[in-house]
Amino acid sequence: MSSRSAVFDPSGGSLVIEGDNLEHLGSLPDGSFAMIYLDPPFNTGRAQRRVRTTNERRPEGDGNRVGFAGRSYHTVRETLAQYDDTFADYWEFLHPRIVEAHRLLHRTGTLYLHLDYREVHYVKVMLDALFGRDCFLNEIIWAYDYGGRSRRRWPTKHETILVYVKDARDYHFDAEAVDREPYMAPGLVTAEKAARGKLPTDVWWHTIVSPTGRERTGYPTQKPVGLVRRMVQASSRPGDWVLDFFAGSGTLGAAAVETDRRFVCIDSSAQAIEVMERRLGAHAQVLRRP
Template identity: 70%
Template sequence: MPLWTAENPDTVIHADNLAVLPDLPDGAFTVVYLDPPFNTGRTQRRQTTTAVRVADAEASARSVTAITGFAGQSYERIKGDLLGYDDVFDDYWAFLEPRLAEAWRLLAPDGTLYLHLDYREAHYAKVLLDALFGRACFINELIWAYDYGGKSKRRWPTKHDTILMYVKDPARYFFDSEAVDREPYMAPGLVTPEKVARGKLPTDVWWHTIVSPTGREKTGYPTQKPAGLIRRMLQASSRPGDWVLDFFAGSGTTGAVAAQLGRRFLLIDENPEAIRVMRDRLGVEGVDFRDATSSRS
């Protein structure tokens, strides 16, 4: 019996994501949102991949693009150059790379990956994702800007994260900007009253506060991201009824927002505390909670 199919209810799986991702069906998800652990210098269990799997003749034809990187250099060449440049990144990428290869496989032909990183890793990941997905599959570098916390006096305070947006097929991906909640104009006096009332479409710089430490949205999970960020991604890149995958699910924000918007969700996390928070947040009625920790290799 498969671990999950598109006929399942909304699902949360307690497991090491790399142990269960290969059991999921190809092309099942319209959006994959990933907020992996930032590089903390921990040694990760090493995994290796040499190519992205392709399922049919059309995908095979596209695979030439999918593994061609900057200036025509091959994926293995780019990966080797970067791993030789930075030993700390070597460990982190060995952890993240096979999971991103699975994300590519699991995306639907019209699907989108949103990869949420901080400034220390985003530039490395961008180059390697160009090689893994193909440069033509890069759509946006989104900047989430916020203003909270300590302010350094020895450099410009770092108050942003980076979200890289890649698609499975640049000719087929789904994107509906009109479905996205609009935001106020920063200079309303420069536009008509009609435009002020309607608001403007967001750009690739998203000003959005962090989750308030005292607000109703706060779950207590340390890496929780604001629902407003995920809402914008799912509004633009999915339709009601589409499946959304988050396999670093944390506090379950992706699932909570997907449910509000009428999307379906599959969440995976190996942290027992994350599963507890998601049970409290998402409830158990209509959501299938599964323990697949015995599937770890």
């Protein structure tokens, strides 16, 4: 189903929206989403043009944002910008969108931010400043074993997902709702435990989307639905709203459909919208550009 005029209705159905995410996010109500998953474009074109050292130190004091709030936060940002012009552009691109994500999270909500190893340490500084360091919940490592093998370094076979909650004292997390995984050494546990499986840790071994598998949509950066489903199960309840405004192939929407959640997926790419319309169209209203 396609439309150009529908608007977000917290009591209504799921949406796929074509357009600039920052333009659309401002129209969404505060605190609407129990869980937000973001897989922004990786800034893989960074070039370290100017390497500088700095003696800037974290100020002494109390508070949950020591070292990143106020002047110190800006000092870190300026130092990174001096180090890498391209990163400064990435920061300017991502920062206002993360501000919106914080606003849109429910009081008990959780953000999952999926990042490349080139950016994760920089972006964590940003998240510590915006959410507060005490709201950092986990660093999840998604490990897989597929692709090329470098002989000049250890082959890179992981990505990082930073997990932040809006309120460090009151957030939703349901470990029992998550799909369990096999024990790596089932002979070391009872048969009952082996049959049930174990709860995941913060290291997730999960295959990529198979190039010949049924899940494959043809979208180049598609993520496995099993990976995102685990986040949805842990950090939202059936009937809750979940959001992805770098939606790509719509994996969050697919995971939401499987787990009885409602979703908003936003992307500016016409190709992404076409993929999501085929994949999710029966479960969502598709809003295209006028």
